Amino acid sequence: MTKNSFDIIIIGGGAIGLSAAYHAGKRGLRTLVLEKNGVLNDAGSSAGASRQFRLQYAQQYMAELSLASQEYWAELQAYSQKPLIQQNGSLWFGDPDLNSQEGGISAAETVMDELSIPYTKLDSARIEADFPFTGLPKDYEGFFQASGGIINLKATEEAAFDAALATGNVEIHEFEPSLDIQESANGVMVRTEVGEYSAAKLAICAGAYVNDALKPLELSLEIDIWQMSSAYFAKSYPNVKLPTWFVFQNPGDSALFYGFPEVDWAHPGYIRVATDFPDAILSDPSQRSYIPSRKSLALDSKWVAEHMVGLDPAPRFTATCLIALAKQKDRELLLDYTPAWGGKHSNIVTYSAGWAGKYIPILGNMIVRMLENPAETLEYGNFSIPLKHFAIEWSTTPKT
Known part of the structure; x- marks a missing residue:
């Protein structure tokens, strides 16, 4: 194997790309990560300090994936002295029959019942008695699930970075975007301004920039890129304690909101609250504004x-972030083999789109397992996760 020859090349050095690099490296696979910016950047879907972790989902396979991910979070935790998930619980409340991008209360309760995930049902009065909310409509309902919490996103990225390098099999090249992808005798060849690299396998984990990475293959994904705003609010009472939370409301009357507890890694003394809808839906991440x-x-x-x-x-510490979401309304995540050069090409896997922070450690494992052995289903303990749930409807894009 030459200096520029690898077992796996990964395009995209965000949280998912670094997770995939770790899982490849620990299998003894010589792995190259190409990142167009610096690692741990805020230019894409890895922007911000925190994400919510939860077990509840309206889709049973997504809840099963959350349950299966816990083992992989524990494995990644060994590479950080900071807690990667702070367990504060997860509170959902509002109109029990309303659905949104996050799912719905009644549907999530049905799945939790099926999977024996414990939770406590709450009415409006109980929510106001147990948590610092007030003035809620009397017909609001909800539940509290104690295993939910808040993810320290930057600590998670750092842990994945350190874990990948600790394998001794991973190279990470910052500020080196891929410019071309071609077939080669070994499988694939990726060209950058620095050089050409060959590998048997390729993973494209470029987040909101996925269509830039796919251009050489004359392919694209049908995604919407949401630009979203959030803000922090100062605590006026020192004893305010919150779980992670989400309120389901009719968007015609008022916006959907979600929030986080106070954490020491992001503006101590402040609590983050955000709207759950886009400021703008972008066709290209270059259109992003950093002004909320x-x-x-x-x-x-x-x-x-x-x-x-x-x-x-009064909102403080305001920010924007980019989230790539599938136009296919029944797809929570997009993860699939890539039909390059007129064939299925099971040696190329593309991941993009979705609220994927809670799946960072297990998604890396899924990507590498898909590249190791072509599969239609991945087994995790007692759970079988059919990959058809994440299948991509590909579009062809002529090379320019």
């Missing part, structure tokens, strides 16, 4: 003033 929507921040502030106890409603 005034409308979103005003809605955040109004919600905090009317329904949260112990917070100053």
